[in-house]
Amino acid sequence: MNNLHCNHFSMHPELILHLLRNHRTLFRRHLQSQQLTYADHGHPEQVLELRKVKIPSALQADQVQYSMLAASINPADINQIQGVYPVKPTLPAVGGNEGVLRIEAVGNEVTNLRVGDWAIPAQAGFGTWRNVGVANAKDLLKINNQLSVAEAATLAVNPSTAYRMLQDFVHLQPGDVVLQNGATSAVGQNVIQLCKHFGYTSVNIIRDKSNTVDSIDYLKELGADHILTENQLKSEDAEMLFSNIAAPKLGLNCISGRSTVFMAAALCSNGKLVTYGGMSKQPLQVPTGTLIFKRIQLHGFWMSAWNAQQKNQTERLHMLNTLTDLLLQRKLRTPRLEMIPFKDYKLAIKQACDATTTTTARKQLLVFES
Template sequence: MNVAFTSRTLSLSRPQLFRGIRKVQSSFATCSVLSANRAVVYTSNGDPSQVLSALTFSNLPPPPPNTVNVRFLLSPINPADINVIEGVYPAKPNPNASLSSSGKGSQDEPVFVAGNEGLAEVTNVGDGVTHLQPNDWVIMTRQQAGTWSTGMNVKPQDILKVPRSLNDVEAATITVNPPTAYNMLHDFVQLNEGDWVIQNGANGAVGQVVIQIAAAKGLKTINLIRNRNDIASLTEYLSNLGATHVVTYDELSDKSFRQRVKEWTGGKNIRLGLNCVSGKPTTLMTRLLGQNAHLVSYGAMSKEPLSLPTSLFIFKNLTCHGFWQSRWYDSKSSGEREKLVETLVGLMRAGKLKEPSHEILTIQGSEGDEEASQKIRHAIATLAKGQHGKKILLKMEETF
């Protein structure tokens, strides 16, 4: 509810004015909590379009010593977030029983707050915290922190400061897809300028970052995508990002394709393959790899198993790896995490890594919990069906 005090308002008598204020206060009391927080929560795993709901909760108290309060600015909705809510993802969030004294979010009915990635702004700093101050931008380093919220209290070791010279979309999306792409390109094989990389799912969020980081390093890429009605515009888009060649899975199945690849590479071995699809397309892609190559799998969008000929291991000495960015974070020190983020920030500042194609889903403070719940469920249902080509970033306003 918006209240505008005009010259007519000021001309009211004192009793009239107080009656008007009491009426406004009563209206607030019946519809929402004044200037409160809100989170997207669930009490059990299942279909996100069914189990998710918005929950309004009280403003945060001042932070206890050695903690900080943050306000989330943007929080991406990633495919892995949907899998976590469904209960089919290895990483599990901790239940939250501190949002309310009774009902949902209390000790009697704890909830899970959705969201793993997000950009937040420090609003209040507890005693003992010296390296952070209000208005600093931070990102989450603790997995499944519950970022689909307006605010929370966090420990300093669970966040990492990022420069405000980035735009909010760049900062909000820096902890999942860019690190995954960067680490897969650097951790398994030493690649030099002019070397080749082949990947499937190249139009995905990680695939697009792979293209850009590879181009920045002088690497050449063969990028496999599913055929579609807008194939020409998508091919142009990926080429503008830096893709050397963009190819459909239909072309990959053609027996003459192997010869085309040899002509492109000049017979040079392709030493790294990146897989997020599995199934037959990955089997065909892996056959194009050269001697002593590495295949890195970070997904299985086809929901089919990874099946590879034994001959590739015997005669080509193929090495296969699985990659999970969450495991990387768990195994690395805070200094190593900071160094990675600094590298990615440098690529963004240099214009070599663009923000993802996106749209922002705003949950307005004036919207009730039920209306907010419906908007979120609809967005999740659309993403789950693969009917949305852009990354959705959630912007949740404090309720009023």
């Protein structure tokens, strides 16, 4: 009997080679992806559900299999689930637009990625709240795996938004003044650090909270030049500050409401006010006179729309490389984060939802088992 078995296998060496070459494919057949999904729009705490989905049995030539390392929870993610965000994936959908993943296997025609590489989604709507998945290689951008997981997972949205707004609207020179509200927000923290790096003077408006002193100390540590609370905007403190510095050429707004009345008035003639958020949920308010007599210009900025334009792809890679270098040189740091295991996603979602009307809460980061 033993001899018969030996003869049987010795007659089929190609079968053994086939099994050895395709052990990863066989292994993938038993992989299940844990995905945080929603079948209807609504409050995230009510509509999100953790589902197990089988990974495709084999990769197509242009596909990769990946494991998520970490995924952020941004206000846009919450809005997307609520159905009020312009990017609306087909339902049911996996939540999450930003994160970092590691490549585990590649199709035989994939040339831009290798096993072990780190990558980030190329566009919004990727669905990063899952532990493993399969994607087309063209939908991913390779990044430097010398970054920390937290740095890589938060590279695409907040620092990129800050960088673009400082680069694209005003030709700033060292010494020029940038005025922003929501300075404690994740974007605001990046604006402060990039202003310091480029030599711009930052004037930062924060809300009056119980932890105001802590926030001021932290922003100064990041490199903030001047900090005003909202209550100080009509005081002698603000008047004295702006009498001693050049009028800001650029204003960055993520609050709207009454905050922008002051900002528009403070800008220099022909200054530009760029809006990238509306945390107050109030309309943008700008005095008519600033538009007529100071010729203030109003602009909106949306990172996802900028990323989607083909003409920006070369500049995008340059931007990501620049930001990566600054992170590795410790000239830029991630915003204050709270890293939460994926299994505790309910806590992370709750805290992210509670933070949608404030700029002082820590950014939530879902961390996956490696």
